[in-house]
Amino acid sequence: MLKNICAGLMSAALLTGGLTTYAGAEPVHVPTLADMSVQVKEPTVQEQRLAQETGKAVASAPVAHVAEQPATATTAAAEVKKAEPAAAEPEKKSLEKKISINLAARSLALFEGTEKIRLYPIGPGTPYTPTPVGYYKIQSKDVNPSWTSPSTGKTIPSGPDCPLGYRWMQIQGNYGIHGTNNPDSIGHYVSNGCIRMHEKDVEALFDLVKIGTPVEITYNRVVVEKLADNTVVYYIYPDGYGWQNLSVDDVNKWLAGYGVANFVSNEEIEKKISASDGEPTYVAKVYPLYVNGEKMKNKAVEQNGVMYLPAIDLADAVHVDLGWNDKTQKLISTLGAADGVDKKDVLYCKLADAKTLFKLDGAVEKNNFVMKFAPDEKKSNLDSREEKVDATQKIDHKVVSVAQQEIGQVKNEKASNKDKTKK
Numbered sequence: 300m301l302k303n304i305c306a307g308l309m310s311a312a313l314l315t316g317g318l319t320t321y322a323g324a325e326p327v328h329v330p331t332l333a334d335m336s337v338q339v340k341e342p343t344v345q346e347q348r349l350a351q352e353t354g355k356a357v358a359s360a361p362v363a364h365v366a367e368q369p370a371t372a373t374t375a376a377a378e379v380k381k382a383e384p385a386a387a388e389p390e391k392k393s394l395e396k397k398i399s400i401n402l403a404a405r406s407l408a409l410f411e412g413t414e415k416i417r418l419y420p421i422g423p424g425t426p427y428t429p430t431p432v433g434y435y436k437i438q439s440k441d442v443n444p445s446w447t448s449p450s451t452g453k454t455i456p457s458g459p460d461c462p463l464g465y466r467w468m469q470i471q472g473n474y475g476i477h478g479t480n481n482p483d484s485i486g487h488y489v490s491n492g493c494i495r496m497h498e499k500d501v502e503a504l505f506d507l508v509k510i511g512t513p514v515e516i517t518y519n520r521v522v523v524e525k526l527a528d529n530t531v532v533y534y535i536y537p538d539g540y541g542w543q544n545l546s547v548d549d550v551n552k553w554l555a556g557y558g559v560a561n562f563v564s565n566e567e568i569e570k571k572i573s574a575s576d577g578e579p580t581y582v583a584k585v586y587p588l589y590v591n592g593e594k595m596k597n598k599a600v601e602q603n604g605v606m607y608l609p610a611i612d613l614a615d616a617v618h619v620d621l622g623w624n625d626k627t628q629k630l631i632s633t634l635g636a637a638d639g640v641d642k643k644d645v646l647y648c649k650l651a652d653a654k655t656l657f658k659l660d661g662a663v664e665k666n667n668f669v670m671k672f673a674p675d676e677k678k679s680n681l682d683s684r685e686e687k688v689d690a691t692q693k694i695d696h697k698v699v700s701v702a703q704q705e706i707g708q709v710k711n712e713k714a715s716n717k718d719k720t721k722k
Contacts, residue, residue: 394411394412395411395412395513396409396410396411396507396508396512397409397410397512397513397514397515398410398437398476398504398508398512398513398514398515399515399517400421400423400430400494400514400515400516400517401517401518401519401522401536402423402424402429402430402432402516402517402518402539402540403518403519403520403536403537403538403539403540403543404519404522404534404536404577405420405421405422405423405486405487405488405536405539406418406419406420406421407419407420407421407476407494407496407504409504409507409508417503417504417507419496419497419500419504420485420486420496420497420500421485421486421494421495421496422479422484422485422486422487422488422489422490422494422495422496423488423489423490423492423494423495424488424489424490424491424492424493425488425489425490425491426488426539426540426541428490428491428492429488429492429540430474430490430492430493430494430516431474431492431516432516432517432518433516434513434514434515434516435470435471435513435514435515435516436470436511436512436513436514437468437469437470437508437509437510437511437512437514438469438470438471438510439467439468439469439510440466440467440468440469440505440509440510441466441467441468441469442465442466442505443457443465444457444461444463444465444466444467444477445457445461445463446461446462446463459480460480461480462479462480462481463477463478463479464477464478464479464480464496464498464501465478465498465501465502466478466498466501466502466504466505468501468504468505468508470494470514473492473493474492474493474494475493475494476493476494476496476501476504476514477493477494477495477496477501478495478496478497478498478501478502479495479496479497479498481495482497482498485497488539488540518540518542518543519536519543520535520536520537520538520543520545520575521533521534521535521536521545521549521550521553522534522536523553523554523556523557525557525585528584529584529585529586529666530581530582530583530584531554531557531558531559531581531582531583531584531585532579532580532581532582533550533553533554533571533579533580533582534577534578534579534580535550535571535572535574535575535576535577536575536577537575537576537577538575545572546572547565547568547569547572550568550571550572551563551565551568554582557585558585558597558598558600559582559583559585559600560643561600561642561643561645561647562582562583562600562602562607562642563580563582567580582602583600583601583602584600584601584602585598585599585600585601586598586599586600586601586663586666586667586668587599587666587667587668588608588609588612588667588668588670589667589668589669589670590612590613590616590617590659590670590671591616591617591670591671591672593616595609595612595613595616596609596612597609597612597645598668599661599668600647605649605650606649606650606668607640607642607647607648607649607650608647608648608649608650608653608661608668608670609645609646609647610630610639610646610647610648610656611646613648613653613656613657613659613670614632614656614657617657617658617659617672619632619633619634619656619657620632620633621656623639623641623646625641628640628641630646630648630652630656632656632657634655634656634657634658635655635656636655636656637649637652637655637656638652653670653673654673658672658673659671659672659673660672660673
């Protein structure tokens with residue numbers, strides 16, 4: 300016997316915490332018309348009698364995929380106990396699957412632990428009937444679902460005319476993830492709140508997840524990712540729902556979390572926001588930085604084949620005084636001088652100059668950039684340089700101009716006494 304399920308429409312509050320929606324999305328009205336209702340099988344009288352004779356429990360409420368339900372209460376309790384041992388818990392957590400849906404990107408990602416293993420395009424709700432954001436889980440699964448029109452009450456059985464396709468995964472009330480008989484709608488805001496997928500995609504996803512799999516639905520116009528080769532890439536998507544205005548500062552906050560905010564100019568970010576095309580922008584490769592076994596606050600960043608290192612971090616790590624000549628764009632340590640780079644008021648040196656400035660050399664080791672003291676070089680390298688440092692004076696570790704500092708200044712051996720005292 301089939302029963303038409305029309306669960307009460309859910310109401311969901313727009314997330315407002317953390318990076319997910321820090322840009323200040325406004326609350327939206329949850330649609331009053333759900334995408335569909337699903338028909339699922341309820342136990343017959345014969346099945347109930349058989350269950351009583353065999354001693355097996357029958358679910359008292361209809362479910363979308365009966366095979367997914369535990370056979371007995373005892374079995375369910377046993378399964379819970381199996382998941383509790385502390386020794387096995389870390390491994391299970393690392394392999395736990397999670398569905399993450401970004402409505403702004405119109406994409407659905409499947410994660411296994413922290414690794415993204417699948418990425419699919421979707422068709423979410425229209426701006427007038429938006430898909431509500433929030434944290435849910437797969438509540439039921441159904442193969443070959445039927446669809447009942449909420450307006451006419453007419454039922455369309457599974458087949459080529461069914462708008463649900465051949466798979467249905469309920470996430471809350473009448474909202475779910477399902478296939479479609481209109482594949483051209485994928486990639487657009489088209490539904491009454493459900494998540495549409497290409498049939499081949501939803502069938503693949505259906506087999507990879509189970510009842511209880513977490514589902515996270517967000518609306519993030521800015522997406523930043525770190526690829527397997529440590530390259531940081533970012534995307535900016537259009538504001539399809541009109542929920543999230545973006546500023547340069549907003550994007551910088553996202554990039555800063557990955558250590559590359561200083562390597563993208565504000566002008567580039569402004570152009571990216573203006574385009575909002577969802578295309579990838581590859582910024583740089585980023586590595587945790589270690590100096591003589593100690594982890595630094597900032598990271599080593601490789602951009603366009605050049606490795607940049609945070610100069611003040613290195614100076615502090617090896618207890619070397621460091622100054623900055625803004626006019627000549629040079630870093631000056633008590634060991635030597637070399638060209639520096641000022642990226643948004645943060646000083647970097649190139650790897651090739653780390654030996655001169657700090658007597659350090661380094662390389663990538665197991666996805667970290669590891670630096671150690673380099674072998675001593677000939678003194679002539681220091682004696683022949685054009686600029687020298689007064690090693691008896693301390694240079695503050697901050698960005699200052701030559702006109703602002705007398706202590707720790709570079710002194711030109713050929714300059715006249717008048718030039719030395721002129722300010």
